[in-house]
Amino acid sequence: MARMHTRRRGSSGSDKPATDENPEWSDVDAEDIESRVVELAEQGHDPSVIGLKLRDEGVKGTPIPDVKLATGKKVTEILEEHDARKDLPEDLRNLLARAVRLREHMAENGQDYQNKRALQNTESKIRRLVNYYRGDELDEEFTYTYENAVELLE
Known part of the structure; x- marks a missing residue:
């Protein structure tokens, strides 16, 4: 399968072993x-x-x-x-943190076009994930903005 924002194919990853029972050496309750x-x-x-x-x-x-x-x-x-879950899904929180870092970098380095493109790609991924999580994990009215991201990460 091809990558999302390039024309290259990614390297294949490893698969989990096809088992349906816990190994006997791992007998923890x-x-x-x-x-x-x-x-x-x-x-x-x-x-x-x-x-x-x-x-x-x-x-x-x-x-x-x-x-x-x-x-x-x-x-x-x-x-x-056990009510120990965080309010944002992990993948969305990681993308928001990346977008905030890239936005701060772009404020200091306006001519960095590679990071400008990376910021565009990251924000695009965030918008797709917000659409995916909207209603279940996020409010119906939630929209991504840089200010919302900073506020959610604090």
């Missing part, structure tokens, strides 16, 4: 995993970082290769159940 997920979320980690920490550090020294196989729920579902 689902409640312990859920409590660790909530603990990491309270420390300020995003769902993707929580998954990496569980994979690398584990719970009580035992790594968790896949939270969904071990608990039957995704990390975001666990966070929703």
